[in-house]
Amino acid sequence: MKLLMISLGCDKNLTNTEEMMGLLAKEGYSFTDDEEEADIIVVNSCCFIGDAKEESINTILQMAEHKQSNGGRCKVLAVCGCLAQRYSEEIRKEIEEVDVVIGTSAYEDIVNAINNALNLDETNNSTEDIDGIYLKDISYLPDIKTKRLITTGGHYAYLKIAEGCNKHCTYCIIPSLRGSFRSVPMEKLIEEAKSLASDGVKELILVAQETTLYGVDIYGEKKLHELLYELNKVEGISWIRLLYAYPEEITDELIEAIASCEKVCNYIDMPVQSGSDSVLKRMGRLTTVSDIKNIVFKLRNRIPDICIRTTLITGFPGETDENHRETVDFVDEIGFDRLGVFTYSEEEDTPAFGLPDKISEDVKEQRKEEIMYLQQEIVFDDNEDMVGRELLAFIEGQVSGQDAYVARTYKDAPGVDSYVFIDTNRSLMSGDIVKVIITGANEYDLIGVLADELTE
Secondary structure: OEEEEEEOOOHHHHHHHHHHHHHHHHHOOEEOOOHHHOOEEEEEEOOOOHHHHHHHHHHHHHHHHHHHHOOOOOOEEEEEHHHHHHOHHHHHHHOOOOOEEEOOOOHHHHHHHHHHHOOOOOOOOOOEEEOOEEOOOOOOOOOOOOOOOOOOOOOEEEEEOEEOOOOOOOOOOHHHHHOOOEEOOHHHHHHHHHHHHHOOOOEEEEEOOOHHHOOHHHHOOOOHHHHHHHHOOOOOOOEEEEOOOOHHHOOHHHHHHHHHOOOEEEEEEOOOEOOOHHHHHHHOOOOOHHHHHHHHHHHHHHOOOOEEEEEEEEOOOOOOHHHHHHHHHHHHHHOOOEEEEEEOOOOOOOOOOOOOOOOOHHHHHHHHHHHHHHHHHHHHHHHHHHOOOEEEEEEEEEOOOOOEEEEEOOOOOOOOOOOEEEEOOOOOOOOOEEEEEEEEEOOOOEEEEEHHHHHO
């Protein structure tokens, strides 16, 4: 039977999708990217912010309509992930075409759930609590030993090192859906990294709701720096990239590990959310602007060419024009190498839900645009400074119909950052790592040529 898997939301959710696909492939299911060919459709959903929730709901409704109208080809529609955890009963009640709902800690039951829906499994040894709904305690950490199916092209892969979060930022629903922070044992991560490398993966991208607390729950202390040292030894891996490092948890040991490990990219994703102390306090963040500046200074002092990426939220309740100006000045002073901005999304069941002094959507967007315009100027200036430099570049693929390739430097995580476009007649493969000399720049991206071609 053919199965269509739709993965929405973050890269952490994608790792769960890939684990489910591994379990299903082992059971004998094959996969399609065409809903018309699908006997089974699985939507791995997200509901972190309003836009993500809307996308998930619309996708589920589209697949439900397809199931109803495709002449009986689609026999099972399953919904997994955060939206499923948050609204399991509502989904089953309101969308009758949905046969299976699987929560965030129960995705290892995907095979049982689908077999049960198809009446193929008479033993029913799953954790089904209500007809078609599969939930487990959100403090449970699935331990899946089946190799997952990588969907990122095979040359890079996400390595999820922990699940859940203990921070309880006032705007965030994740702890209610994913539970408390639980680290994956180091030996399992090393084993998975070796397996990925043997399958051709060259770049590991470490993810979790928060990577910097890795190890505190099972080892009694932060062990992310030790994990980096161990991953740095894995043969076949060329790049290791670190995402979602909370500034207050970045230690001197971690900075030293990034600086010392040759495979660890001089790159860190460090979400800060605001440049105003009063807004940070209302958000429940554990840092001040001064704290953030100190961490940035430490990082740049020890690793001068480090690329620091961050994210901000505009329009949090009570954010005044003065607070916004503080954030703009903060961004201008720090000069983050990469930056993304979200407008505040009010989510029910969060501490910030119902706070007074709401900001209009127009103002949220205006503030976002102002910060992004400033960031564009910062990146353009930085890109101009890159002209003439020689960098390693990770080939993503060929530009259609042209003698040119799309690549990423150490400064760029896939899907969220910039690219370097390389003009060459040479045949390159995705996953190749080549030396490039930067010859030009625009607002966000770079232009380059292969270093050995320029010197010929």
